[in-house]
Amino acid sequence: MPRIDRRSLLACGLAAAAIWRPLGRARAASFKADPFSLGVASGSPRANSVVIWTRLILKDTSAITSADPFAPASKRVAEPMDIEWMVAEDETFSKTVQSGLFRAVPEFAHSVHVEVKGLEPGRWYFYRFRSGNATSPVGRTRTAPEGGDAFRFAFASCQQYEQGFYSAYGEMARSDLDLVVHLGDYIYERSYGNELVRQHGTGVPSLLYEFRDRYALYKSDPQLQAAHAAFPWLTIWDDHEVSNNYASDRAPDAPNPA
Template sequence: MQTNASRRVFLSALAAGAGGLVLGGSALPSRTSAALPSRALRQDPFALGVASGEPAADGVVLWTRLALDPLAPDGLGGMPSRPVDVQWQLASDERFSTVVRSGTAAARPTAAHSVHVEVDGLEPGREYFYRFRVDGHLSETARTRTAPTGMSPLRFAVAACAHWEHGYYTAYRRIAEQEPELVVHLGDYIYEYQPEGYTALGGTVREHAGNKCQTLADYRIRHAQYKTDRDLQAAHLVAPWLVAFDDHEIENNWAGTASSTDAPGFAERRAHAFQAYYENMPLRRACVPRGASIRINRRVQWGETARFHLLDTRQFRDDQACEDGDRAGCDERLDAGRTILGAGQHRWLLDGLAGSQARWNLIGQQVLMAQRDFRPGPGTELNMDSWDGYPAERASLLEGVRASGAANPVVLTGDAHMHHAADLKPDFDDPDSPRVAVELVTSSVSSDGDGYRDRAKVAQLLRENPHISYIDQRRGYIMCELSEDEMRAEFRTLDYISRRGAPARTAARFTVPSGHAQLNA
């Protein structure tokens, strides 16, 4: 394990943006510029940073994507139209005095010069450090870890929704400073709009490059722009990530094969978006897209402590009822056959829960599962893009979760741009309906701008939705800690993101005792 002193060295290097400059006796061989071959890259190709993900007990995925000019119009980052050899190292210490795995991977133009290295044969529950080198250029040093095999405490962050134009990514920086062992990102990693295509109340803080994302080049440029952000890079440097997309990685409120704008060629657009998503995320080969489809629902085991069940609430859903949006009196949504998961994924989740021996079963998904009524007084007004548009399947799923016998199911959610903590019940209109699980919903990293604290509005929403314990409209993330006995969740908020440097504060704390599907403040 890393000592406190060495961790301080690593974090100091991270803060200075010089993590890759710490070298030891086993460093990758360097070459002077005079010795570089004529085809060598003459400038640093690591502008998009490095990342890791998909931790297992014996391995992890290491990622980078080379770019000399991240916003080059063809989406290829100014790279030559040939494969480039990328050397990689993984060590047990940040000075790389003990290198445990190393190799060379080809960054190919057909994959936008991205590299996905699936390292195996590692020890469980261990911290490791990794870096890349290309033609004498060294990436920053990053930290990752493998999953344990037994029961072990876990600290992880939950984040979602980072619109570039709406503000700075200070929340990612604050996540990095808290040194989680894992980061779970639940979608809207990028936004597909044209410049100023979706404006926040406070206006545009910084502008999207390129066009509205439709072509492969468009999506590659947008991912590259987001990846240049140093606060986002910092969050990738400290821990492995688990990622799943929502809608804006492709198009706002898309549903299955249906475009929300009815634009022609949506299958081709999906294929482009999925290709760029895979190229820019630390995912395993099992997630390589096949045209207009990609497998993103998967299970990740964290020893005996937790099993993560990551869902896809976009590819298999029926189109939103009643022309989408927030609706009152929408009978179409009540159709018993409507699905947000698809029959196959629904069964897959319940089978995975039934077979789980983990103490905690964490269901990572994208849209609010708890019912949320926006209308004060009699009647309801609901969001058709959330699970409220699919209440029959929600009731069936929650009954199935209850029947599965899985220990401590907790739903982790993004999308809403507001913190929520809620109880999940098969029938939200029946006070006697049993509590099956709890839901923790993270606010956005930056989407919708600075946010606000409207105490009167929050009080009204809580009155209309007694199963919801907490709502906060400010930006932020959730920091969670699992032990054998309980789950602790801290809802972290920032007062502003329209300028840099906001501190993060804990606005609310909840515990979930093991064996009890309830939120304790």
């Protein structure tokens, strides 16, 4: 099974830089800070398709000069950005399978969600994104096998950012897996316990942009990013994605129940 290491990632970057095609504003944008600081991810693998994802972290409405997931909403870029994506059979991107342009809009926090179809079942692919002078890390994904073919997977849940570091994800990224299944509580809306190793740095979210900021904080962890980049994920949610012990239309612990 193909593996990604730091040397391979650098080689991918050099190879892909030579074959990116200039497409619209994906070519025109100029960044002074990495807009792909949240990494890349893939998920929902089917036998002939997979979703690839990234999110641009941008601020400063006059010039795209810095990246900060916690910048005030008024300082974030409020215009669409064109993102070029590419999927290849090999990690040097010499065998391109598909590519295209995705318009990332502020209404969806400049996230990129591409469903790549027409792929072969049960095989590995590599993918990456580009906008202007910025290129994302390389991600690796795999389509679902056909029929009863076996596959290897790990599962995770309840990743409270403040209560521990994500070393288990670093171990996953180095393992021989085909899939990661996340069983919920990808984020936590509040702090729990006294012996915290790091801080959320903000209060309990209740507005959309606050939840997006919380996801950005969690996704900034390099070991979590490594596990996302190494394999496709299947994810479900649990209560802490919204509020502790929520059920139906009741959220008894929410600071803003409405």
